[in-house]
Amino acid sequence: MSYTVREIFHSLQGEGVQAGRAAVFLRFSGCNLWSGRQEDRAKAVCRFCDTDFVGGVKYSDAQSLAEAVKAVGGSTRYVVVTGGEPGLQLDETLIHALHGLGFSVAVETNGTLGLPSGLDWVCVSPKAGTELMVTRGDELKLVFPQDGAAPEAFEHLDFAHFLLQPMDGPDRAANTAAAIAHCLTHPRWRLSLQTHKIVGIP
Ligand SMILES: C[S@@+](CC[C@H](N)C(=O)[O-])C[C@H]1O[C@@H](n2cnc3c(N)ncnc32)[C@H](O)[C@@H]1O
Numbered sequence: 001m002s003y004t005v006r007e008i009f010h011s012l013q014g015e016g017v018q019a020g021r022a023a024v025f026l027r028f029s030g031c032n033l034w035s036g037r038q039e040d041r042a043k044a045v046c047r048f049c050d051t052d053f054v055g056g057v058k059y060s061d062a063q064s065l066a067e068a069v070k071a072v073g074g075s076t077r078y079v080v081v082t083g084g085e086p087g088l089q090l091d092e093t094l095i096h097a098l099h100g101l102g103f104s105v106a107v108e109t110n111g112t113l114g115l116p117s118g119l120d121w122v123c124v125s126p127k128a129g130t131e132l133m134v135t136r137g138d139e140l141k142l143v144f145p146q147d148g149a150a151p152e153a154f155e156h157l158d159f160a161h162f163l164l165q166p167m168d169g170p171d172r173a174a175n176t177a178a179a180i181a182h183c184l185t186h187p188r189w190r191l192s193l194q195t196h197k198i199v200g201i202p
Pocket residue numbers: 031048049050051082083084085086108109110111124125141143165166167168169
């Protein structure tokens with residue numbers, strides 16, 4: 001199978017429980033909840049996306065893509081597969097190829113599609129107005145606040161960690177204050193800041 005990739009870059013995981021860890025980011029093109037075109041944003045299912053996932057380059061097979069990930073990452077052997085929505089393209093063949101090169105494989109997903117088996121870390125970030133297919137994993141990282149996606153709606157799910165990530169955009173400061181207030185009064189939720197934006201790395 002072939003894969004369409006928006007970008008591959010070496011940085012620190014900025015978000016969630018693994019924040020601060022060196023990682024290679026493999027960003028796939030395309031998403032099932034937004035076309036990625038600004039003119040479509042207002043009518044998309046997911047309207048707050050901070051990411052450009054349109055276009056990119058094609059890899060014809062899993063092994064060549066895994067080798068490209070390794071070439072970017074120096075001695076880093078932790079890959080975060082994201083997008084766009086990686087559930088559209090990530091498969092067991094690619095996970096196997098990455099494992100073969102010594103990588104642990106993490107995924108960032110909106111959770112609306114099934115995931116292949118073999119992943120080492122699953123981060124699900126639910127979106128209002130969608131049905132969650134991935135109901136277990138390592139961390140549930142809810143962008144906050146979202147009308148129609150209250151934190152309480154996810155607390156029964158089988159995740160090891162529950163995090164609130166303030167929605168970036170014009171209301172980021174107010175959203176951060178609201179997330180802090182929620183964590184103070186609902187201590188099973190932790191704050192996830194987008195630390196890469198704070199320190200100015202990709
Ligand atoms: C760009 S998404 C790609 C992966 C997947 N499609 C998803 O939504 O989880 C990566 C992470 O950024 C989060 N994110 C996207 N836009 C954001 C924003 N404006 N503020 C805070 N987090 C955001 C997503 O919820 C997700 O956790």
